[in-house]
Amino acid sequence: MTTPDLESAIGFSLGLMAQLITNIKLKVEHIKMTLVKTIKKIASRNSCILMVFTLVALSITANAKGITACGNNTAAAKLVQLIKTHKNQQRVVLNCNEKLNKIAKIKAQIIIDNQDLWHDAGHMTPNQLLRKHGFKLPKTYPTFGNQVEALAGGEHTAEAVFEDFINSEPHRNLLLGEDDFFKSQDQIGAAFIKEPSTDHQYYWVVIIADEKENKAKQDIVIDVKPPVFSNKKRKRGKEIKDKLYRAKVRRTRIN
Known part of the structure; x- marks a missing residue:
């Protein structure tokens, strides 16, 4: 190449x-x-x-x-849900309140510690208890009264205790807002505690209140009856205390 x-x-x-x-x-x-x-x-x-x-x-x-936010546990939350969604619920708004949740749990523990399923357990009325723990109830709520709290003992499910509440007229009025005074309350908290070693074992506390001035006119204080007891666990001493309690609140009037 x-x-x-x-x-x-x-x-x-x-x-x-x-x-x-x-x-x-x-x-x-x-x-x-x-x-x-x-x-x-x-x-x-x-x-x-x-x-x-x-x-x-x-x-x-x-x-x-x-x-x-609606209770201290799922059982309490379930009860709140039943209250809020009941077909006869008269309130348009019922908001979960963290402070009322805490107070409800405090009340449940007071009841257990004192073995006293009663609104004035711990020598303090429900209205006093709310004010002590920072919930600003209006002055129209009397010191020695209960226009905010529903208690129950003995039922182990939210459905059962709710039925007990609904079958009690004063508790139903509070929970469903059937009276104008209660209807204006738009904040709710709840607690459920199980303590097997105690008499009632299951304890429920529901608190419905508000911090605004209640404009509903009431001559006599609308007071929620003493607690709901399941399985007929109410004792004779409690029945006597019930009568004295109701006599006291009948003498209490809103200023």
Whole structure:
């Protein structure tokens, strides 16, 4: 092969190699772009999935907060839900109140500690108890009275205790707002405590109140009757105390 032919062959080979390298670069770039697009799609898809899971988690958290905000546990929350959604509920709004939840739990513990399922357990009326723990009841609520609290002992489910409450006219008036005085109350809290070693074992406290001035005109203080006792656990001493309690509140009037 002559020198010109060799140079021509080398030039041709170099041209082919350059073309091959160019093609390889183009293919690599194409592969790179394809990979980038694929990764973006996967990332986008995963971000959507992640977003869905995040929204679900937030929803579950919100629901969980909603439950605990209406009571000290799920049993108390269930009772609050039954009260709020009853077909005869007269209130348009009944908001869960964290402070009333805490006070309801305090009251339940007082009852257990003193073994006294009564509104004035611990030598303090419900109205006094609310004020002591920072809930600002209006002055129209008498010190020695109860226009805010429903108590029950002995029932182990929210459905059962709610039925007991509804079958008691004074408790029904408070819980469902059947009287104008009670209807204006728009804050609720509740507590449920189980203590097997005690007489009633299951203790329920519901508090419905408000901090605004109650404009409902009442001659005699509307007072919620003493607690609901299941399984006929009311004792003779309690019955006597019941009569004395009601006699006292009948003599108490709203200023």
